[in-house]
Amino acid sequence: MTPRPYNPHQRQQAVDAGRERVLGAAREVLRLDDVASFSLDAVAKRAGVTRMTLYNQFGSRAGLLGELFDTLIERDAFSKMPSVFAQKDIGAAFDAFVGILGKFYSDNRAVMISLSGVAGTDPDLAEAMRSRHERRRIGIEGIIRKMGTKLAPSVAASELVTTLDTLLNFATFNAIAGPDRAPSAVVPHMRRLIRGVLGLSVAKSRTRKR
Amino acid sequence: MTPRPYNPHQRQQAVDAGRERVLGAAREVLRLDDVASFSLDAVAKRAGVTRMTLYNQFGSRAGLLGELFDTLIERDAFSKMPSVFAQKDIGAAFDAFVGILGKFYSDNRAVMISLSGVAGTDPDLAEAMRSRHERRRIGIEGIIRKMGTKLAPSVAASELVTTLDTLLNFATFNAIAGPDRAPSAVVPHMRRLIRGVLGLSVAKSRTRKR
DNA sequence: ACGACATTATACGCGCTGTCAAATGAATTT
DNA sequence: AAATTCATTTGACAGCGCGTATAATGTCGT
Numbered sequence: 001m002t003p004r005p006y007n008p009h010q011r012q013q014a015v016d017a018g019r020e021r022v023l024g025a026a027r028e029v030l031r032l033d034d035v036a037s038f039s040l041d042a043v044a045k046r047a048g049v050t051r052m053t054l055y056n057q058f059g060s061r062a063g064l065l066g067e068l069f070d071t072l073i074e075r076d077a078f079s080k081m082p083s084v085f086a087q088k089d090i091g092a093a094f095d096a097f098v099g100i101l102g103k104f105y106s107d108n109r110a111v112m113i114s115l116s117g118v119a120g121t122d123p124d125l126a127e128a129m130r131s132r133h134e135r136r137r138i139g140i141e142g143i144i145r146k147m148g149t150k151l152a153p154s155v156a157a158s159e160l161v162t163t164l165d166t167l168l169n170f171a172t173f174n175a176i177a178g179p180d181r182a183p184s185a186v187v188p189h190m191r192r193l194i195r196g197v198l199g200l201s202v203a204k205s206r207t208r209k210r
Numbered sequence: 211m212t213p214r215p216y217n218p219h220q221r222q223q224a225v226d227a228g229r230e231r232v233l234g235a236a237r238e239v240l241r242l243d244d245v246a247s248f249s250l251d252a253v254a255k256r257a258g259v260t261r262m263t264l265y266n267q268f269g270s271r272a273g274l275l276g277e278l279f280d281t282l283i284e285r286d287a288f289s290k291m292p293s294v295f296a297q298k299d300i301g302a303a304f305d306a307f308v309g310i311l312g313k314f315y316s317d318n319r320a321v322m323i324s325l326s327g328v329a330g331t332d333p334d335l336a337e338a339m340r341s342r343h344e345r346r347r348i349g350i351e352g353i354i355r356k357m358g359t360k361l362a363p364s365v366a367a368s369e370l371v372t373t374l375d376t377l378l379n380f381a382t383f384n385a386i387a388g389p390d391r392a393p394s395a396v397v398p399h400m401r402r403l404i405r406g407v408l409g410l411s412v413a414k415s416r417t418r419k420r
Numbered sequence: 421a422c423g424a425c426a427t428t429a430t431a432c433g434c435g436c437t438g439t440c441a442a443a444t445g446a447a448t449t450t
Numbered sequence: 451a452a453a454t455t456c457a458t459t460t461g462a463c464a465g466c467g468c469g470t471a472t473a474a475t476g477t478c479g480t
Contacts, residue, residue, distance in 0.1 A: 120327020
Protein backbone atom coordinates (compact mmCIF):
# COMPACT_ATOMS: atom_id res chain seq x y z
CA MET A 1 0.00 0.00 0.00
CA THR A 2 2.46 2.63 1.18
CA PRO A 3 3.26 4.30 -2.13
CA ARG A 4 6.85 4.31 -3.15
CA PRO A 5 8.80 7.31 -4.35
CA TYR A 6 8.80 7.35 -8.11
CA ASN A 7 10.57 10.00 -10.19
CA PRO A 8 9.86 9.62 -13.84
CA HIS A 9 12.66 11.33 -15.78
CA GLN A 10 12.83 9.74 -19.13
CA ARG A 11 9.30 8.51 -18.62
CA GLN A 12 7.75 11.95 -18.67
CA GLN A 13 9.66 12.81 -21.82
CA ALA A 14 8.09 9.95 -23.70
CA VAL A 15 4.66 11.01 -22.52
CA ASP A 16 5.20 14.59 -23.61
CA ALA A 17 6.51 13.46 -26.96
CA GLY A 18 3.38 11.40 -27.35
CA ARG A 19 1.22 14.38 -26.56
CA GLU A 20 2.89 16.43 -29.25
CA ARG A 21 2.54 13.67 -31.78
CA VAL A 22 -1.16 13.49 -31.03
CA LEU A 23 -1.62 17.25 -31.28
CA GLY A 24 0.27 17.27 -34.56
CA ALA A 25 -1.89 14.48 -35.88
CA ALA A 26 -5.04 16.32 -34.83
CA ARG A 27 -3.85 19.41 -36.65
CA GLU A 28 -3.16 17.42 -39.80
CA VAL A 29 -6.53 15.72 -39.76
CA LEU A 30 -8.24 19.09 -39.47
CA ARG A 31 -6.04 20.53 -42.18
CA LEU A 32 -6.19 17.72 -44.70
CA ASP A 33 -9.65 16.25 -44.43
CA ASP A 34 -12.88 18.13 -44.23
CA VAL A 35 -14.45 19.11 -40.98
CA ALA A 36 -17.02 16.40 -40.79
CA SER A 37 -14.47 13.61 -40.96
CA PHE A 38 -12.63 14.72 -37.87
CA SER A 39 -12.89 12.03 -35.27
CA LEU A 40 -10.84 10.78 -32.39
CA ASP A 41 -10.39 7.56 -34.28
CA ALA A 42 -8.80 9.37 -37.22
CA VAL A 43 -6.50 11.33 -34.95
CA ALA A 44 -5.45 8.25 -33.02
CA LYS A 45 -4.77 6.29 -36.16
CA ARG A 46 -2.65 9.06 -37.63
CA ALA A 47 -0.71 9.42 -34.40
CA GLY A 48 -0.10 5.68 -34.21
CA VAL A 49 -1.89 5.47 -30.92
CA THR A 50 -5.02 4.01 -29.45
CA ARG A 51 -8.15 6.04 -28.95
CA MET A 52 -7.92 5.32 -25.26
CA THR A 53 -4.66 7.19 -25.09
CA LEU A 54 -6.43 10.32 -26.24
CA TYR A 55 -8.83 10.00 -23.35
CA ASN A 56 -5.99 9.44 -20.94
CA GLN A 57 -4.17 12.53 -22.15
CA PHE A 58 -6.93 14.98 -22.97
CA GLY A 59 -10.05 13.65 -21.32
CA SER A 60 -12.36 14.24 -24.20
CA ARG A 61 -12.73 15.48 -27.72
CA ALA A 62 -13.28 19.01 -26.50
CA GLY A 63 -10.19 18.76 -24.33
CA LEU A 64 -8.06 17.71 -27.25
CA LEU A 65 -9.29 20.48 -29.51
CA GLY A 66 -8.92 23.03 -26.77
CA GLU A 67 -5.31 22.13 -26.17
CA LEU A 68 -4.64 22.11 -29.89
CA PHE A 69 -5.92 25.65 -30.14
CA ASP A 70 -3.81 26.60 -27.15
CA THR A 71 -0.54 25.37 -28.58
CA LEU A 72 -1.18 26.92 -31.97
CA ILE A 73 -2.14 30.36 -30.79
CA GLU A 74 0.53 30.44 -28.14
CA ARG A 75 3.29 29.52 -30.54
CA ASP A 76 2.17 31.53 -33.55
CA ALA A 77 0.50 34.57 -32.05
CA PHE A 78 0.71 35.41 -28.38
CA SER A 79 4.40 34.71 -28.11
CA LYS A 80 4.89 37.65 -30.47
CA MET A 81 2.96 40.17 -28.42
CA PRO A 82 6.05 41.94 -27.08
CA SER A 83 6.78 43.27 -30.55
CA VAL A 84 3.34 44.86 -30.54
CA PHE A 85 3.99 46.76 -27.36
CA ALA A 86 7.35 47.88 -28.68
CA GLN A 87 5.73 50.05 -31.35
CA LYS A 88 5.94 53.83 -31.24
CA ASP A 89 2.26 54.76 -31.37
CA ILE A 90 -1.07 53.04 -31.06
CA GLY A 91 -1.64 52.96 -34.82
CA ALA A 92 1.56 51.08 -35.40
CA ALA A 93 0.80 48.81 -32.48
CA PHE A 94 -2.53 47.73 -33.96
CA ASP A 95 -0.91 47.41 -37.37
CA ALA A 96 1.50 44.92 -35.85
CA PHE A 97 -1.25 43.12 -33.95
CA VAL A 98 -3.33 42.82 -37.09
CA GLY A 99 -0.33 41.50 -38.98
CA ILE A 100 0.29 38.79 -36.41
CA LEU A 101 -3.33 37.72 -36.21
CA GLY A 102 -3.76 37.80 -39.98
CA LYS A 103 -0.80 35.53 -40.46
CA PHE A 104 -1.97 33.19 -37.72
CA TYR A 105 -5.47 32.99 -39.16
CA SER A 106 -4.09 32.44 -42.62
CA ASP A 107 -1.65 29.73 -41.62
CA ASN A 108 -4.30 27.88 -39.65
CA ARG A 109 -7.37 28.71 -41.64
CA ALA A 110 -8.68 25.18 -42.12
CA VAL A 111 -8.02 24.34 -38.50
CA MET A 112 -9.79 27.46 -37.31
CA ILE A 113 -12.79 26.84 -39.52
CA SER A 114 -13.13 23.34 -38.13
CA LEU A 115 -12.60 24.51 -34.60
CA SER A 116 -15.32 27.14 -34.95
CA GLY A 117 -17.65 24.60 -36.47
CA VAL A 118 -17.15 22.05 -33.75
CA ALA A 119 -17.47 24.72 -31.09
CA GLY A 120 -20.85 25.56 -32.59
CA THR A 121 -22.22 22.17 -31.68
CA ASP A 122 -20.10 21.31 -28.66
CA PRO A 123 -20.86 23.39 -25.56
CA ASP A 124 -17.74 22.17 -23.78
CA LEU A 125 -15.43 23.33 -26.53
CA ALA A 126 -17.39 26.55 -26.90
CA GLU A 127 -16.69 27.34 -23.27
CA ALA A 128 -13.04 26.40 -23.66
CA MET A 129 -12.71 28.69 -26.66
CA ARG A 130 -14.41 31.55 -24.89
CA SER A 131 -11.83 31.64 -22.17
CA ARG A 132 -9.10 31.62 -24.78
CA HIS A 133 -10.58 34.54 -26.66
CA GLU A 134 -10.32 36.38 -23.40
CA ARG A 135 -6.61 36.71 -24.02
CA ARG A 136 -7.12 38.58 -27.25
CA ARG A 137 -9.42 41.01 -25.52
CA ILE A 138 -6.93 41.51 -22.75
CA GLY A 139 -4.26 42.26 -25.32
CA ILE A 140 -6.45 44.91 -26.91
CA GLU A 141 -7.18 46.47 -23.54
CA GLY A 142 -3.46 46.50 -22.79
CA ILE A 143 -2.62 48.31 -26.00
CA ILE A 144 -5.27 50.93 -25.46
CA ARG A 145 -4.42 51.48 -21.83
CA LYS A 146 -0.75 51.86 -22.56
CA MET A 147 -0.84 53.87 -25.77
CA GLY A 148 -4.36 55.15 -26.31
CA THR A 149 -4.11 58.34 -24.31
CA LYS A 150 -5.82 60.81 -26.60
CA LEU A 151 -8.20 58.91 -28.81
CA ALA A 152 -11.36 60.09 -30.51
CA PRO A 153 -12.88 56.76 -31.53
CA SER A 154 -15.81 56.58 -33.90
CA VAL A 155 -17.76 54.40 -31.50
CA ALA A 156 -18.72 54.90 -27.88
CA ALA A 157 -15.67 54.57 -25.67
CA SER A 158 -17.41 51.94 -23.58
CA GLU A 159 -17.83 49.79 -26.68
CA LEU A 160 -14.42 50.39 -28.17
CA VAL A 161 -12.74 47.28 -26.85
CA THR A 162 -15.67 45.06 -27.75
CA THR A 163 -15.78 46.47 -31.25
CA LEU A 164 -12.10 46.00 -31.85
CA ASP A 165 -12.22 42.52 -30.38
CA THR A 166 -15.00 41.58 -32.75
CA LEU A 167 -13.21 42.97 -35.76
CA LEU A 168 -10.08 41.07 -34.80
CA ASN A 169 -11.62 37.64 -34.32
CA PHE A 170 -11.24 34.89 -36.83
CA ALA A 171 -14.83 35.00 -38.02
CA THR A 172 -14.45 38.57 -39.22
CA PHE A 173 -11.15 37.97 -40.97
CA ASN A 174 -12.53 34.89 -42.60
CA ALA A 175 -15.76 36.54 -43.68
CA ILE A 176 -13.98 39.50 -45.25
CA ALA A 177 -11.51 37.23 -46.96
CA GLY A 178 -14.31 35.23 -48.52
CA PRO A 179 -13.87 31.70 -49.74
CA ASP A 180 -10.89 32.43 -51.96
CA ARG A 181 -8.60 35.05 -50.51
CA ALA A 182 -6.34 34.20 -47.61
CA PRO A 183 -7.08 36.03 -44.36
CA SER A 184 -3.61 37.54 -44.49
CA ALA A 185 -4.67 39.41 -47.64
CA VAL A 186 -7.24 41.17 -45.49
CA VAL A 187 -4.57 42.71 -43.31
CA PRO A 188 -4.14 46.09 -45.09
CA HIS A 189 -7.86 46.53 -45.32
CA MET A 190 -8.33 45.63 -41.69
CA ARG A 191 -5.63 48.09 -40.65
CA ARG A 192 -7.47 50.93 -42.34
CA LEU A 193 -10.75 49.83 -40.81
CA ILE A 194 -9.29 49.77 -37.33
CA ARG A 195 -7.57 53.12 -37.72
CA GLY A 196 -10.99 54.42 -38.68
CA VAL A 197 -12.60 53.00 -35.58
CA LEU A 198 -9.83 54.40 -33.41
CA GLY A 199 -10.39 57.81 -34.94
CA LEU A 200 -6.90 58.03 -36.40
CA SER A 201 -6.52 59.81 -39.68
CA VAL A 202 -6.60 57.03 -42.21
CA ALA A 203 -4.49 59.04 -44.61
CA LYS A 204 -1.82 58.81 -41.96
CA SER A 205 -1.32 55.19 -42.92
CA ARG A 206 1.73 56.22 -44.93
CA THR A 207 3.73 54.56 -42.21
CA ARG A 208 6.60 54.51 -44.61
CA LYS A 209 8.49 57.62 -43.65
CA ARG A 210 7.37 60.52 -41.78
CA MET B 211 -50.10 0.70 -64.56
CA THR B 212 -51.47 3.60 -66.59
CA PRO B 213 -51.45 6.30 -63.96
CA ARG B 214 -54.78 7.87 -63.30
CA PRO B 215 -55.51 11.58 -63.10
CA TYR B 216 -55.12 12.66 -59.53
CA ASN B 217 -55.75 16.16 -58.25
CA PRO B 218 -54.85 16.49 -54.66
CA HIS B 219 -56.67 19.58 -53.43
CA GLN B 220 -57.43 19.07 -49.82
CA ARG B 221 -54.69 16.50 -49.71
CA GLN B 222 -51.96 18.97 -50.43
CA GLN B 223 -53.31 21.31 -47.79
CA ALA B 224 -52.95 18.66 -45.15
CA VAL B 225 -49.40 18.01 -46.29
CA ASP B 226 -48.50 21.70 -46.18
CA ALA B 227 -50.03 22.02 -42.73
CA GLY B 228 -47.88 19.11 -41.66
CA ARG B 229 -44.80 20.80 -43.07
CA GLU B 230 -45.48 23.93 -41.08
CA ARG B 231 -46.06 21.97 -37.92
CA VAL B 232 -42.71 20.28 -38.43
CA LEU B 233 -40.91 23.54 -39.13
CA GLY B 234 -42.50 25.10 -36.07
CA ALA B 235 -41.42 22.16 -33.96
CA ALA B 236 -37.88 22.39 -35.31
CA ARG B 237 -37.76 26.04 -34.40
CA GLU B 238 -38.98 25.32 -30.90
CA VAL B 239 -36.48 22.57 -30.32
CA LEU B 240 -33.67 24.88 -31.38
CA ARG B 241 -35.05 27.68 -29.24
CA LEU B 242 -35.77 25.76 -26.07
CA ASP B 243 -33.08 23.17 -25.81
CA ASP B 244 -29.40 23.66 -26.38
CA VAL B 245 -27.75 23.16 -29.70
CA ALA B 246 -26.37 19.74 -29.07
CA SER B 247 -29.73 18.23 -28.23
CA PHE B 248 -31.23 19.09 -31.58
CA SER B 249 -32.10 15.87 -33.33
CA LEU B 250 -34.60 14.73 -35.90
CA ASP B 251 -36.06 12.52 -33.23
CA ALA B 252 -36.75 15.47 -30.96
CA VAL B 253 -38.31 17.46 -33.79
CA ALA B 254 -40.49 14.58 -34.88
CA LYS B 255 -41.66 13.88 -31.37
CA ARG B 256 -42.57 17.52 -30.78
CA ALA B 257 -44.42 17.70 -34.07
CA GLY B 258 -46.33 14.54 -33.27
CA VAL B 259 -44.93 12.83 -36.30
CA THR B 260 -42.61 10.00 -37.14
CA ARG B 261 -38.99 10.55 -38.02
CA MET B 262 -39.69 8.99 -41.39
CA THR B 263 -42.06 11.81 -42.22
CA LEU B 264 -39.22 14.28 -41.87
CA TYR B 265 -37.24 12.37 -44.46
CA ASN B 266 -40.23 12.25 -46.77
CA GLN B 267 -40.73 15.99 -46.53
CA PHE B 268 -37.24 17.41 -46.27
CA GLY B 269 -34.93 14.67 -47.40
CA SER B 270 -32.40 15.14 -44.65
CA ARG B 271 -31.40 17.05 -41.61
CA ALA B 272 -29.71 19.70 -43.74
CA GLY B 273 -32.81 20.01 -45.89
CA LEU B 274 -34.99 20.61 -42.88
CA LEU B 275 -32.69 23.25 -41.40
CA GLY B 276 -32.28 24.96 -44.75
CA GLU B 277 -36.01 25.32 -45.22
CA LEU B 278 -36.40 26.48 -41.66
CA PHE B 279 -33.89 29.25 -42.27
CA ASP B 280 -35.69 30.17 -45.47
CA THR B 281 -39.07 30.61 -43.89
CA LEU B 282 -37.72 32.54 -40.92
CA ILE B 283 -35.61 35.04 -42.82
CA GLU B 284 -38.22 35.55 -45.48
CA ARG B 285 -40.98 36.23 -43.00
CA ASP B 286 -39.03 38.25 -40.43
CA ALA B 287 -36.46 40.10 -42.50
CA PHE B 288 -36.55 40.21 -46.27
CA SER B 289 -40.25 40.87 -46.47
CA LYS B 290 -39.55 44.17 -44.73
CA MET B 291 -36.94 45.43 -47.17
CA PRO B 292 -39.28 47.90 -48.90
CA SER B 293 -39.36 50.01 -45.74
CA VAL B 294 -35.58 50.28 -45.95
CA PHE B 295 -35.66 51.68 -49.46
CA ALA B 296 -38.38 54.11 -48.44
CA GLN B 297 -36.00 56.02 -46.18
CA LYS B 298 -34.89 59.56 -46.96
CA ASP B 299 -31.12 59.18 -46.93
CA ILE B 300 -28.59 56.39 -46.84
CA GLY B 301 -27.94 56.80 -43.13
CA ALA B 302 -31.57 56.29 -42.31
CA ALA B 303 -31.74 53.39 -44.74
CA PHE B 304 -28.94 51.53 -43.01
CA ASP B 305 -30.41 52.41 -39.63
CA ALA B 306 -33.60 50.68 -40.73
CA PHE B 307 -31.72 47.73 -42.19
CA VAL B 308 -29.73 47.30 -39.00
CA GLY B 309 -32.94 47.46 -36.99
CA ILE B 310 -34.56 44.73 -39.01
CA LEU B 311 -31.54 42.47 -38.90
CA GLY B 312 -30.93 43.08 -35.21
CA LYS B 313 -34.49 42.12 -34.37
CA PHE B 314 -34.34 39.08 -36.59
CA TYR B 315 -31.06 37.93 -35.08
CA SER B 316 -32.35 38.54 -31.60
CA ASP B 317 -35.65 36.75 -32.08
CA ASN B 318 -33.92 33.76 -33.63
CA ARG B 319 -30.63 33.79 -31.80
CA ALA B 320 -30.60 30.21 -30.64
CA VAL B 321 -31.77 29.05 -34.03
CA MET B 322 -29.06 31.03 -35.78
CA ILE B 323 -26.35 29.75 -33.48
CA SER B 324 -27.35 26.19 -34.15
CA LEU B 325 -27.69 26.80 -37.82
CA SER B 326 -24.21 28.29 -38.02
CA GLY B 327 -22.80 25.43 -36.05
CA VAL B 328 -24.38 22.76 -38.19
CA ALA B 329 -23.38 24.59 -41.34
CA GLY B 330 -19.82 24.42 -40.09
CA THR B 331 -19.84 20.66 -40.28
CA ASP B 332 -22.40 20.10 -43.03
CA PRO B 333 -21.30 21.16 -46.54
CA ASP B 334 -24.83 20.86 -47.91
CA LEU B 335 -26.29 23.27 -45.43
CA ALA B 336 -23.28 25.54 -45.78
CA GLU B 337 -23.98 25.92 -49.47
CA ALA B 338 -27.66 26.55 -48.84
CA MET B 339 -26.78 29.25 -46.34
CA ARG B 340 -24.30 30.89 -48.70
CA SER B 341 -26.96 31.53 -51.29
CA ARG B 342 -29.16 33.09 -48.60
CA HIS B 343 -26.37 35.41 -47.53
CA GLU B 344 -26.16 36.51 -51.11
CA ARG B 345 -29.49 38.24 -50.65
CA ARG B 346 -28.16 40.36 -47.82
CA ARG B 347 -25.22 41.46 -49.90
CA ILE B 348 -27.50 42.31 -52.78
CA GLY B 349 -29.61 44.38 -50.44
CA ILE B 350 -26.54 46.31 -49.33
CA GLU B 351 -25.46 46.91 -52.90
CA GLY B 352 -28.96 48.11 -53.73
CA ILE B 353 -28.99 50.64 -50.92
CA ILE B 354 -25.61 52.03 -51.88
CA ARG B 355 -26.38 52.17 -55.56
CA LYS B 356 -29.66 53.92 -54.97
CA MET B 357 -28.73 56.32 -52.19
CA GLY B 358 -24.98 56.38 -51.83
CA THR B 359 -24.18 59.04 -54.37
CA LYS B 360 -21.66 61.15 -52.48
CA LEU B 361 -19.97 58.93 -49.95
CA ALA B 362 -16.54 59.23 -48.44
CA PRO B 363 -16.20 55.84 -46.79
CA SER B 364 -13.42 55.10 -44.35
CA VAL B 365 -12.43 51.99 -46.25
CA ALA B 366 -11.50 51.46 -49.86
CA ALA B 367 -14.56 51.82 -52.07
CA SER B 368 -13.92 48.42 -53.60
CA GLU B 369 -14.14 46.86 -50.15
CA LEU B 370 -17.09 48.83 -48.88
CA VAL B 371 -19.79 46.29 -49.67
CA THR B 372 -17.78 43.41 -48.31
CA THR B 373 -17.04 45.31 -45.13
CA LEU B 374 -20.65 46.25 -44.54
CA ASP B 375 -21.80 42.74 -45.35
CA THR B 376 -19.40 41.33 -42.79
CA LEU B 377 -20.48 43.77 -40.12
CA LEU B 378 -24.12 42.93 -40.78
CA ASN B 379 -23.92 39.17 -40.59
CA PHE B 380 -25.11 37.22 -37.61
CA ALA B 381 -21.64 36.27 -36.40
CA THR B 382 -20.71 39.91 -35.91
CA PHE B 383 -23.92 40.82 -34.11
CA ASN B 384 -23.61 37.79 -31.92
CA ALA B 385 -19.96 38.38 -31.11
CA ILE B 386 -20.53 42.01 -30.14
CA ALA B 387 -23.54 41.08 -28.07
CA GLY B 388 -21.55 38.55 -26.11
CA PRO B 389 -23.12 35.66 -24.26
CA ASP B 390 -25.55 37.78 -22.27
CA ARG B 391 -26.85 40.74 -24.22
CA ALA B 392 -29.38 40.20 -26.99
CA PRO B 393 -28.20 41.05 -30.50
CA SER B 394 -30.94 43.66 -30.72
CA ALA B 395 -29.17 45.58 -27.98
CA VAL B 396 -26.24 45.95 -30.37
CA VAL B 397 -28.33 47.90 -32.84
CA PRO B 398 -27.51 51.46 -31.75
CA HIS B 399 -23.85 50.65 -31.50
CA MET B 400 -23.89 48.98 -34.89
CA ARG B 401 -25.62 51.99 -36.42
CA ARG B 402 -22.84 54.28 -35.25
CA LEU B 403 -20.21 51.89 -36.47
CA ILE B 404 -21.75 51.69 -39.92
CA ARG B 405 -22.20 55.44 -40.17
CA GLY B 406 -18.51 55.66 -39.39
CA VAL B 407 -17.59 53.21 -42.13
CA LEU B 408 -19.80 55.07 -44.58
CA GLY B 409 -18.07 58.32 -43.69
CA LEU B 410 -21.22 59.95 -42.36
CA SER B 411 -20.92 62.30 -39.45
CA VAL B 412 -21.60 60.14 -36.44
CA ALA B 413 -22.86 63.09 -34.46
CA LYS B 414 -25.73 63.18 -36.90
CA SER B 415 -27.19 60.16 -35.15
CA ARG B 416 -29.36 62.42 -32.99
CA THR B 417 -32.37 60.59 -34.31
CA ARG B 418 -33.92 60.76 -30.85
CA LYS B 419 -34.56 64.21 -29.62
CA ARG B 420 -32.04 66.83 -29.08
C1' DA C 421 -64.63 -0.04 -54.42
C1' DC C 422 -60.23 0.81 -56.18
C1' DG C 423 -56.08 3.38 -57.11
C1' DA C 424 -52.70 6.98 -55.52
C1' DC C 425 -50.02 8.63 -52.13
C1' DA C 426 -48.55 10.12 -47.42
C1' DT C 427 -47.69 8.33 -43.14
C1' DT C 428 -46.67 4.82 -39.79
C1' DA C 429 -44.30 0.92 -37.53
C1' DT C 430 -40.28 -1.62 -37.22
C1' DA C 431 -35.96 -2.96 -38.01
C1' DC C 432 -31.61 -2.62 -39.61
C1' DG C 433 -26.36 -0.80 -40.61
C1' DC C 434 -23.03 2.56 -39.67
C1' DG C 435 -20.09 5.83 -37.29
C1' DC C 436 -19.07 8.46 -33.32
C1' DT C 437 -18.38 9.43 -28.26
C1' DG C 438 -17.48 7.84 -23.83
C1' DT C 439 -16.56 4.12 -20.27
C1' DC C 440 -14.89 -0.14 -18.17
C1' DA C 441 -11.82 -4.06 -16.89
C1' DA C 442 -7.97 -6.69 -17.56
C1' DA C 443 -3.45 -7.33 -19.74
C1' DT C 444 1.04 -5.60 -21.51
C1' DG C 445 5.24 -3.32 -21.21
C1' DA C 446 8.70 -0.08 -20.02
C1' DA C 447 10.89 2.95 -16.55
C1' DT C 448 12.30 3.10 -11.81
C1' DT C 449 13.31 1.66 -7.24
C1' DT C 450 14.94 -1.78 -3.84
C1' DA D 451 17.32 -9.51 -10.47
C1' DA D 452 12.91 -8.73 -8.66
C1' DA D 453 9.28 -5.83 -7.45
C1' DT D 454 6.62 -1.68 -8.24
C1' DT D 455 4.49 2.22 -10.57
C1' DC D 456 2.05 3.92 -14.30
C1' DA D 457 0.93 4.90 -19.25
C1' DT D 458 -0.60 2.40 -22.84
C1' DT D 459 -2.97 -1.22 -25.02
C1' DT D 460 -6.68 -4.54 -26.01
C1' DG D 461 -11.27 -5.77 -26.46
C1' DA D 462 -15.66 -5.07 -25.40
C1' DC D 463 -19.87 -2.57 -24.42
C1' DA D 464 -23.79 1.07 -24.07
C1' DG D 465 -25.84 5.05 -25.99
C1' DC D 466 -27.08 8.14 -29.51
C1' DG D 467 -27.78 10.08 -34.07
C1' DC D 468 -28.25 9.74 -39.09
C1' DG D 469 -29.84 7.45 -42.99
C1' DT D 470 -32.24 3.47 -45.48
C1' DA D 471 -35.43 -0.31 -46.40
C1' DT D 472 -39.87 -2.67 -46.24
C1' DA D 473 -44.38 -3.82 -45.25
C1' DA D 474 -48.59 -2.21 -43.12
C1' DT D 475 -52.00 1.40 -42.31
C1' DG D 476 -54.75 5.19 -43.39
C1' DT D 477 -56.77 8.77 -46.21
C1' DC D 478 -58.11 11.30 -50.10
C1' DG D 479 -59.53 11.07 -55.05
C1' DT D 480 -61.81 8.83 -58.99
